[in-house]
Amino acid sequence: MVEVRPLPxxxxxxxEAVDLAKHFDVSPPWLTRxxxxxxxxxxxxxxxxxxxxxxxxxxxxxxxSGCGKSTVARLAVGLYTPTxxxxxxxxxxxAGLNSRAAMAPVRRRLQMIFQDPFASLNPRWRxxxxxxxxxxxxxxxxxxxxxxxxxxxxxxLVRLTAADGQxxxxxxxxxxxxxxxxxxALASNPEFLVCDEPTSALDVSVQAQILNLMxxxxxxxxxxxxxxxxxxxxxxxxxxxxxxxxxxxxxxWGEARSLFRKPQxxxxxxxxxxxxxxxxxxxRRIPVRGEVPSPMNPPSGCHFYPRCxxxxxxxxxxxxxxxxxxxGGEVRxxxxxxxxxxxxxxxxxxxxxxxxx
Amino acid sequence: xxxxxxxxxxxxxxxxxxxPTRRGVLTAVDDLSFDIHEGEVLxxxxxxxxxxxxxxxxxxxxxxxxxxIAGGEVLLRGRRIDNLPYEELRRIRGKEIGMIFQDPLTSLNPLYTVGRQLVxxxxxxxxxxxxxxxxxxVELLAEVGIPAPxxxxxxxxxxxxxxxxxxxxxxxxxxxxxxLVIADEPTTALDVSIQAQIISLLKRLCSEHGAAVMLITHDxxxxxxxxxxxxxxxxxxxxxxxxxxxxxxxxRHPYTHGLMGSIPIVGQDLDRLTQIDGSMxxxxxxxxxxxxxxxxxxxxxxxxxxxxxxxxxxxSEVACWLYDDKRSGGGGHG
Numbered sequence: 001m002v003e004v005r006p007l008p009x010x011x012x013x014x015x016e017a018v019d020l021a022k023h024f025d026v027s028p029p030w031l032t033r034x035x036x037x038x039x040x041x042x043x044x045x046x047x048x049x050x051x052x053x054x055x056x057x058x059x060x061x062x063x064x065s066g067c068g069k070s071t072v073a074r075l076a077v078g079l080y081t082p083t084x085x086x087x088x089x090x091x092x093x094x095a096g097l098n099s100r101a102a103m104a105p106v107r108r109r110l111q112m113i114f115q116d117p118f119a120s121l122n123p124r125w126r127x128x129x130x131x132x133x134x135x136x137x138x139x140x141x142x143x144x145x146x147x148x149x150x151x152x153x154x155x156x157l158v159r160l161t162a163a164d165g166q167x168x169x170x171x172x173x174x175x176x177x178x179x180x181x182x183x184x185a186l187a188s189n190p191e192f193l194v195c196d197e198p199t200s201a202l203d204v205s206v207q208a209q210i211l212n213l214m215x216x217x218x219x220x221x222x223x224x225x226x227x228x229x230x231x232x233x234x235x236x237x238x239x240x241x242x243x244x245x246x247x248x249x250x251x252x253w254g255e256a257r258s259l260f261r262k263p264q265x266x267x268x269x270x271x272x273x274x275x276x277x278x279x280x281x282x283x284r285r286i287p288v289r290g291e292v293p294s295p296m297n298p299p300s301g302c303h304f305y306p307r308c309x310x311x312x313x314x315x316x317x318x319x320x321x322x323x324x325x326x327x328g329g330e331v332r333x334x335x336x337x338x339x340x341x342x343x344x345x346x347x348x349x350x351x352x353x354x355x356x357x
Numbered sequence: 358x359x360x361x362x363x364x365x366x367x368x369x370x371x372x373x374x375x376x377p378t379r380r381g382v383l384t385a386v387d388d389l390s391f392d393i394h395e396g397e398v399l400x401x402x403x404x405x406x407x408x409x410x411x412x413x414x415x416x417x418x419x420x421x422x423x424x425x426i427a428g429g430e431v432l433l434r435g436r437r438i439d440n441l442p443y444e445e446l447r448r449i450r451g452k453e454i455g456m457i458f459q460d461p462l463t464s465l466n467p468l469y470t471v472g473r474q475l476v477x478x479x480x481x482x483x484x485x486x487x488x489x490x491x492x493x494x495v496e497l498l499a500e501v502g503i504p505a506p507x508x509x510x511x512x513x514x515x516x517x518x519x520x521x522x523x524x525x526x527x528x529x530x531x532x533x534x535x536x537l538v539i540a541d542e543p544t545t546a547l548d549v550s551i552q553a554q555i556i557s558l559l560k561r562l563c564s565e566h567g568a569a570v571m572l573i574t575h576d577x578x579x580x581x582x583x584x585x586x587x588x589x590x591x592x593x594x595x596x597x598x599x600x601x602x603x604x605x606x607x608x609r610h611p612y613t614h615g616l617m618g619s620i621p622i623v624g625q626d627l628d629r630l631t632q633i634d635g636s637m638x639x640x641x642x643x644x645x646x647x648x649x650x651x652x653x654x655x656x657x658x659x660x661x662x663x664x665x666x667x668x669x670x671x672x673s674e675v676a677c678w679l680y681d682d683k684r685s686g687g688g689g690h691g
Binding site: 207 | 482582632
């Protein structure tokens with residue numbers, strides 16, 4: 001079962017999204033459309049997203065509900081076929097693999113962990129069968145004894161015991177179930193794990209256990225993660241790179257530490273400002289104005305302009321293109337491009353006094 | 358502080374909530390005591406199953422059968438309310454105690470317009486005419502920051518977004534000018550940016566109306582920003598209660614300490630988060646002695662035998678044997 005894997009190197013991306021898009025047809029039925037003369041309606045869940053996940057690293061996508069981050073997760077494991085663009089996994093475009101047989105060798109190498117550990121495990125199966133399923137499905141081992149041994153190893157890898165395999169999912173707590181999901185995901189020796197809000201359904205102390213486990217496993221097995229979350233503190237803790245999504249577009253991405261320290265896009269700045277202050281520095285929170293508009297009918301130009309204090313005519317009319325930042329990230333914002341976001345302007349727009357930090 | 362002399366607005370004394378089941382009686386809240394003073398924000402935190410929501414519903418008498426208050430008392434302005442007949446309690450609810458639930462959709466009737474629900478509540482608790490009540494409803498909607506309230510008042514809950522719905526629920530909770538608002542996870546179902554809006558709104562309105570708040574949440578960040586004092590619950594019992602700064606920055610109970618360490622913070626570069634092993638016990642399997650002892654890194658001899666009562670430590674109370682000088686030999690502090 002030992003597999004030779006190239007050493008993780010920061011330079012070669014394992015996964016790369018190039019102008020990735022997924023549109024859903026949410027039109028009313030044909031007859032209604034004809035009778036009521038309604039046009040087709042398209043929901044642009046993901047609209048031209050590009051990023052790269054280096055080998056052995058964690059790339060996180062953050063954003064509020066409806067921003068398309070979970071759709072990207074599903075595209076990344078090939079559960080959806082992209083409407084446009086490419087998703088390249090280790091040199092292979094997933095969209096080009098249109099038969100089950102062509103997909104199979106790649107599929108083994110990418111796995112997914114879901115948010116709700118209560119819904120993602122079959123309640124009628126014993127844990128050992130749940131964990132053994134990918135091994136059987138990919139035909140990795142055939143002998144029952146070998147499968148049992150491997151299942152035991154996997155359960156121990158996620159800090160459960162081999163004896164837990166006899167039990168059913170309902171006998172475990174939420175955190176333990178999430179460990180079982182991780183064991184199942186690791187059963188096919190994947191290199192790439194897509195984690196869609198893996199700790200959002202868990203309590204904080206259990207969340208800490210799972211985050212620690214995920215970091216340990218990444219080190220031990222050289223895993224690459226695409227991590228989806230709405231929790232910025234969790235993302236800061238786990239990520240090497242972070243992308244911020246808003247209504248289907250990636251508005252900013254970059255190395256995690258510098259993105260959090262020097263956010264560029266006004267939306268990123270506001271999201272960071274909205275984090276509750278646990279350090280109790282007495283910092284006044286500036287709530288983000290307004291709400292996320294419906295993705296069915298997003299604003300023209302830059303989707304964020306109605307909520308943005310720095311928006312002007314150009315923002316309303318023209319979709320901003322990605323510009324590369326000095327420290328390596330990318331941002332899509334006219335105000336950043338034109339250099340309109342000076343310290344003074346930001347301070348004034350956010351209603352802070354000139355003396356405030 | 359004058360509050361030390363005055364009777365607290367809400368006094369909960371040795372509250373015990375039980376659920377009889379086929380396999381025996383489960384104790385969801387056990388011997389819980391705390392006060393809320395006029396105009397104060399008390400945060401109640403804990404993980405799922407800690408009994409925090411159960412405490413809130415017990416205080417306003419909305420426990421779902423077979424759940425029942427099996428002991429202790431709840432006093433509002435010195436008057437006992439836990440044993441009142443249903444009708445009398447119903448008048449107190451809404452008039453003196455307002456309630457905000459996690460999911461705004463469940464607290465609004467989908468079949469009535471927002472205005473009708475507000476008018477009905479306003480008229481139940483006051484003698485305003487229909488027209489005056491309607492005008493008050495529009496005022497309230499404006500107060501909770503809903504744009505174009507004259508138009509929105511005639512709309513149905515499904516026409517509002519999640520954040521706007523929660524604003525309507527806040528308007529409903531505040532429309533009779535209650536002295537106490539119980540907010541049970543008011544922001545958990547909302548996005549981060551909306552969460553900040555709702556918390557600052559709740560805080561501003563309650564201080565304007567002079568209402569005290571019992572803020573039930575699992576989110577320590579929300580508590581740190583909003584509460585004056587915090588009660589930390591574990592397995593149906595009080596672990597620690599004290600001023601928010603003391604609890605957040607200098608947690609005394611080993612559980613609170615672990616809980617705080619397990620929260621990731623932006624700007625704090627840690628390789629690993631503090632980890633409390635195991636998980637909260639099920640109600641049917643609460644261990645004897647201190648319920649936290651099987652997970653506690655500082656467990657010592659009395660912990661698995663005797664149950665610690667809250668012990669005063671400076672401005673806080675901590676239910677932990679480490680703070681009993683006779684037990685720990687005075688060496689447990691810090």
